[in-house]
Amino acid sequence: MKSLRQYMINKKRYTLGYLLGFILILIFLGFKVNFSFINLYEGFPDMLNLFRRMFDPNLSYGKEVFEKLMDTIEIALVSSSLGTILAIPFSLLISINIAPSKSISKILTAIFSFFRTIPSLIWAAILVSVFGIGKFSGIVALTIIAFLMSLKLFREYIESIRENQLNSVRSVGSNSVQVLRYCVLPHMMELSISVFFIVLETGIRSATILGLVGAGGIGQIMWRDLNHLRYDNLSTLILILFITILIIDLVSLFLRSILQRSSIKFKSIKSYRRFQTLKIICTPIALLGLLILLFNSLSISYDRFQRGIKQGEVIVKRMANIDISYYPKLIEGIGESFYIAIFATIIGSIFALVLSYLSAYNTAPNKPISIISKVITNTFRTFPPIITAIIFFRGIGPGPLAGAMALSIYTTGVLTKMYSEVLESAKGNIQNSIIVTGATNFQSYSHGLLPYTFPTFISLALYRLESNIRNSTILGIIGAGGIGTILSMNITWRNWEQVGLLLLGTSLMIIIIDKISDYLRKLFS
Amino acid sequence: MLKFENTRVSYDGKALALDDINLVVEQGEFVGIIGSSGSGKSTLLKTINLLVRPSSGKIYFDGKDITKLNNKELRSLRRNIGFVFQDYNLVDRSLVLDNVLIGRLGYKSSFKSFFGIFTDEEYESATTALKQVGLGEKIFERADQLSGGQKQRVAIAKTLCQRPKIILADEPVASLDISTSQTVMDYFKKVNEKKNMTILINLHDVNLAKKYCHRIVALRKGKIIFDGKAGDLSDEILKTIYD
Numbered sequence: 147m148k149s150l151r152q153y154m155i156n157k158k159r160y161t162l163g164y165l166l167g168f169i170l171i172l173i174f175l176g177f178k179v180n181f182s183f184i185n186l187y188e189g190f191p192d193m194l195n196l197f198r199r200m201f202d203p204n205l206s207y208g209k210e211v212f213e214k215l216m217d218t219i220e221i222a223l224v225s226s227s228l229g230t231i232l233a234i235p236f237s238l239l240i241s242i243n244i245a246p247s248k249s250i251s252k253i254l255t256a257i258f259s260f261f262r263t264i265p266s267l268i269w270a271a272i273l274v275s276v277f278g279i280g281k282f283s284g285i286v287a288l289t290i291i292a293f294l295m296s297l298k299l300f301r302e303y304i305e306s307i308r309e310n311q312l313n314s315v316r317s318v319g320s321n322s323v324q325v326l327r328y329c330v331l332p333h334m335m336e337l338s339i340s341v342f343f344i345v346l347e348t349g350i351r352s353a354t355i356l357g358l359v360g361a362g363g364i365g366q367i368m369w370r371d372l373n374h375l376r377y378d379n380l381s382t383l384i385l386i387l388f389i390t391i392l393i394i395d396l397v398s399l400f401l402r403s404i405l406q407r408s409s410i411k412f413k414s415i416k417s418y419r420r421f422q423t424l425k426i427i428c429t430p431i432a433l434l435g436l437l438i439l440l441f442n443s444l445s446i447s448y449d450r451f452q453r454g455i456k457q458g459e460v461i462v463k464r465m466a467n468i469d470i471s472y473y474p475k476l477i478e479g480i481g482e483s484f485y486i487a488i489f490a491t492i493i494g495s496i497f498a499l500v501l502s503y504l505s506a507y508n509t510a511p512n513k514p515i516s517i518i519s520k521v522i523t524n525t526f527r528t529f530p531p532i533i534t535a536i537i538f539f540r541g542i543g544p545g546p547l548a549g550a551m552a553l554s555i556y557t558t559g560v561l562t563k564m565y566s567e568v569l570e571s572a573k574g575n576i577q578n579s580i581i582v583t584g585a586t587n588f589q590s591y592s593h594g595l596l597p598y599t600f601p602t603f604i605s606l607a608l609y610r611l612e613s614n615i616r617n618s619t620i621l622g623i624i625g626a627g628g629i630g631t632i633l634s635m636n637i638t639w640r641n642w643e644q645v646g647l648l649l650l651g652t653s654l655m656i657i658i659i660d661k662i663s664d665y666l667r668k669l670f671s
Numbered sequence: 672m673l674k675f676e677n678t679r680v681s682y683d684g685k686a687l688a689l690d691d692i693n694l695v696v697e698q699g700e701f702v703g704i705i706g707s708s709g710s711g712k713s714t715l716l717k718t719i720n721l722l723v724r725p726s727s728g729k730i731y732f733d734g735k736d737i738t739k740l741n742n743k744e745l746r747s748l749r750r751n752i753g754f755v756f757q758d759y760n761l762v763d764r765s766l767v768l769d770n771v772l773i774g775r776l777g778y779k780s781s782f783k784s785f786f787g788i789f790t791d792e793e794y795e796s797a798t799t800a801l802k803q804v805g806l807g808e809k810i811f812e813r814a815d816q817l818s819g820g821q822k823q824r825v826a827i828a829k830t831l832c833q834r835p836k837i838i839l840a841d842e843p844v845a846s847l848d849i850s851t852s853q854t855v856m857d858y859f860k861k862v863n864e865k866k867n868m869t870i871l872i873n874l875h876d877v878n879l880a881k882k883y884c885h886r887i888v889a890l891r892k893g894k895i896i897f898d899g900k901a902g903d904l905s906d907e908i909l910k911t912i913y914d
Contacts, residue, residue: 313722314760314826318833319750319777324784328773333764412811415794418768426786 189541229292281362479629494557526559546627703884750777
């Protein structure tokens with residue numbers, strides 16, 4: 147009996163201890179990002195005002211916006227398709243279970259994971275210095291990101307092919323080319339289309355902010371309006387962006403679900419063979435045509451391109467020659483980025499936990515509440531955090547708090563969506579086994595579904611942390627705190643030695659956080 | 672046609688998965704291999720087409736020592752050996768027909784197979800093979816639309832399409848229910864009887880092995896502890912196998 151009492155007392159103590167520690171951490175983080183309720187409260191009416199203006203858009207402004215919007219969509223489409231296509235051959239090289247050479251695979255993986263730590267906006271800022279202002283730099287920057295993203299997705303798929311599956315094709319006496327063609331490629335075609343759409347959804351969000359560093363698209367006029375304090379135009383812009391991103395997300399969702407269901411029905415060997423011949427002739431032609439079309443839209447003269455390459459060489463050389471003495475600024479910058487990311491992840495997770503309870507169909511008190519909270523969270527995740535930060539500028543002015551709040555909102559949106567999907571896909575038995583004891587709906591959640599899915603939630607939150615760390619490094623470009631501020635300044639000033647150090651430091655921080663998060667994920671699962 | 676000579680296999684250099692195997696299989700035999708899990712049944716089959724390489728000893732196939740083959744010879748060896756897996760290992764996203772045609776890859780150049788060029792005869796043999804396992808109707812279905820038993824029959828059709836000299840089946844019915852198992856086993860029996868095909872089959876169900884196989888080989892900790900007619904398998908021997 148004593149041990150049971152001890153257990154009960156200990157449990158109470160632990161719960162209290164955890165809660166206290168948690169609150170202390172929150173207060174510390176809040177202090178680090180200049181959190182202040184008064185600021186938020188006082189700024190709230192101004193932000194509300196911005197929202198109100200959205201419902202009274204400046205329509206005459208629409209024409210100029212439309213042109214830039216088309217540019218933005220073009221950037222997203224071109225870079226997503228280029229990135230996806232380029233990723234296919236590389237994914238065959240780096241996936242460990244089919245890679246022709248293990249060492250090449252390892253070297254490439256290391257290079258690519260370093261590149262992956264640099265956010266699209268930083269790529270764009272550097273490329274603008276190389277190739278000049280305009281959408282070419284934006285397209286190249288987003289292509290790099292799209293390439294790395296699709297590479298990761300393709301690689302995960304290929305590495306999920308079981309050894310036995312490969313063996314079964316090998317066991318008929320086929321060589322490695324045949325294993326690729328008959329075991330790996332059949333699904334790659336279909337997969338690449340859905341990868342394209344996933345990449346596009348990220349791409350369109352990134353494309354809207356490229357203009358902040360002069361890399362083309364709608365961000366350019368947004369930046370101008372912000373600097374001219376034209377909040378009426380800004381609200382129009384934000385409204386249009388909201389609608390565009392929403393439409394692209396919906397189209398992508400729709401097409402992906404159609405693709406999953408559709409398949410061609412053959413009636414005879416003859417029609418099947420005709421289709422095969424057609425496929426073999428048409429696929430390369432279509433691919434070639436697409437590539438030509440894509441390269442055409444890059445719109446850069448060969449001369450300018452060559453000049454850029456030469457300039458790029460100089461820049462890379464200077465970057466490699468890092469300026470160590472600049473490190474105090476680096477520490478200060480990545481420190482702030484780090485705190486913003488942690489703050490946003492924790493705050494976002496807390497809100498997401500509540501909101502996902504309200505929005506998952508199987509846990510929500512009733513359907514209307516579920517639908518309302520789904521709409522709210524989907525609105526949260528529509529905007530890239532950097533744009534949300536601009537909205538916060540209106541209320542609380544530039545600084546880390548605006549960045550932290552913006553990132554928290556984005557995290558809440560994304561995490562709620564992901565976690566409520568987890569809740570919805572959980573088996574009904576888990577809840578039922580609690581309900582049959584006479585418990586309420588909420589109790590069946592808190593004692594059944596929640597403990598059951600909590601490890602998944604932690605793992606999702608850690609993924610968000612990784613993404614937040616990346617996002618928090620770019621918030622500074624518009625002055626929302628973190629390393630982005632000095633990074634973008636040094637890029638503008640062409641201080642490449644300092645930029646080199648800052649990039650290296652940022653990469654190291656991101657890689658370390660990724661490793662820690664990976665370790666924690668394994669610990670919790 | 673198949674002969675093991677003092678074959679040893681070790682995965683980690685210490686424990687032996689196969690310990691001094693000596694075994695001769697003649698053309699047309701239907702051999703069932705039984706033993707508890709971890710006894711080396713799978714390893715035994717996988718060494719025959721060198722998915723697993725023996726650490727020492729020799730394996731002769733049609734009088735040739737296969738442990739010394741180069742890559743090209745290995746591929747032509749493998750096309751002579753059909754292999755059926757427990758977990759079917761069909762390419763889920765491809766049609767049943769595509770899966771069966773994979774059986775022909777060993778005979779084709781990289782170029783032709785890359786562009787998916789198959790001859791009339793190859794299409795013919797693929798459809799015939801599918802009809803032989805009773806799946807003539809399913810030829811244009813996607814492989815992931817089939818049930819477990821149907822998938823295994825497609826795997827058998829793929830193997831038939833390969834025109835092998837011997838078929839190795841690694842627990843082909845372990846994931847199937849009793850009646851589907853019988854159906855699949857019946858097809859193996861049919862192939863053995865009609866085409867005089869040599870078949871080596873791993874089974875964990877002793878009753879199935881007794882019912883279908885002429886000869887039974889029992890393994891325990893990588894060693895052969897019984898090799899004889901199905902009828903000679905006594906309860907005492909069975910006890911030692913599964914203890």
